[in-house]
Amino acid sequence: MLDTADVRALDKVFRAILSRMVQTGQAPHHAELATARDCTSEEARLAVHAIFKRGYPGWVHPGTDLIASFPPLNNQPTQYRVSVDESQKWFAQCGFEALAVCWLFPGRMVRIEAPCLDCGDRMIVTMRDGVVLSADPPTLIGHCNSPWSLGADPKNLPFM
Amino acid sequence: MNLFRSEEHIRRWALFDPASEPGIIALSDLAVLFSTESRRHLLDGDYLERWAGKRWPERREALQRIGKAIPYWMPAA
Numbered sequence: 001m002l003d004t005a006d007v008r009a010l011d012k013v014f015r016a017i018l019s020r021m022v023q024t025g026q027a028p029h030h031a032e033l034a035t036a037r038d039c040t041s042e043e044a045r046l047a048v049h050a051i052f053k054r055g056y057p058g059w060v061h062p063g064t065d066l067i068a069s070f071p072p073l074n075n076q077p078t079q080y081r082v083s084v085d086e087s088q089k090w091f092a093q094c095g096f097e098a099l100a101v102c103w104l105f106p107g108r109m110v111r112i113e114a115p116c117l118d119c120g121d122r123m124i125v126t127m128r129d130g131v132v133l134s135a136d137p138p139t140l141i142g143h144c145n146s147p148w149s150l151g152a153d154p155k156n157l158p159f160m
Numbered sequence: 161m162n163l164f165r166s167e168e169h170i171r172r173w174a175l176f177d178p179a180s181e182p183g184i185i186a187l188s189d190l191a192v193l194f195s196t197e198s199r200r201h202l203l204d205g206d207y208l209e210r211w212a213g214k215r216w217p218e219r220r221e222a223l224q225r226i227g228k229a230i231p232y233w234m235p236a237a
Contacts, residue, residue, distance in 0.1 A: 007209045015205050022203070056212060072194075072202075080163075095163035099187075100194040103202060117162055118169035125163070125187070130195035135187055139166035142190045144183035145175065148161070149235045 002039035004050040012037055013047040014056070017070055022104050025089030027067035027075040057151065058093070072097035072104070083111040095142060102127040109133065163187075182232040189226040196222055 002009050016036050020028045028036070033044040045065050052058055058070040068076045071093040080092035084105050092098035092112065102110040112125045123140050126133040164170045167184060185193075196218035198211040216235055223229045 008206075011206055011208045014208055015203060018202060051208070054208060054212070056208070094161040096161040096190055096194060098163070099190050100199050103195070103199045106200075112163075114163060116165040116169050117175075118164060118173045121165060123163055123165055127191070130191060130199075132187060132191050137165055140163060140187055141165075141167055141170065142161070142163055142185040142187060143170045143180065144161050144185070144232075145177050145180045146183075147231070148183065148233045149231060151235075 002043035002047055004046050010047055010051055014051055021070060021073045027070055030065055069093050072100040079114045081113045084108050102130060182230060192226050193222050
């Protein structure tokens with residue numbers, strides 16, 4: 001039995017989700033989690049929702065139980081394509097979270113590639129262990145179009 | 161929360177909100193914000209129990225360090 005009020009039990013599900021995303025670029029379905037965690041499919045489904053309700057800033061696709069976002073990665077493709085050792089199979093939740101993906105791949109070079117929302121031209125950032133190794137163009141910059149402080153309140157996360 | 165080729169590209173973006181000028185941030189500052197200690201423990205197996213609660217306190221401290229301790233970026237205490 002998986003008790004969704006037990007944070008240690010949720011941590012096992014959390015790690016199973018994120019580990020699968022690191023390995024494959026894709027989030028597992030809760031039915032797959034049930035097999036891995038030796039719980040029922042319904043318990044795994046509730047656990048996924050419980051992780052987000054605790055304030056972890058990801059979400060399921062609206063009206064479903066399908067994990068769409070599990071930061072810093074995204075299961076639903078975004079414009080932020082992430083490659084590790086030249087293999088591209090990950091997407092970042094957003095341009096900011098893209099910079100945290102390197103912590104899922106310690107010691108390895110992570111490349112973030114995205115089109116500029118203004119002109120569509122390509123931008124590339126490479127990082128390793130939190131250090132920006134290169135930025136193309138060098139003028140590359142971040143922007144938050146609404147107050148970042150709003151994200152401290154889970155009510156403001158999309159689709160929650 | 162996006163990356164752009166330059167500040168000029170941000171302001172030319174069709175969805176740019178003029179009230180979001182304080183939301184422009186250097187890449188080097190973003191790297192600081194997204195390298196806080198809890199980020200390094202996502203796969204440890206005790207992230208929710210031990211690290212998740214430190215996420216915003218760490219951010220506040222990092223925002224102070226990069227000079228972004230303003231309401232636009234800082235969550236209420």
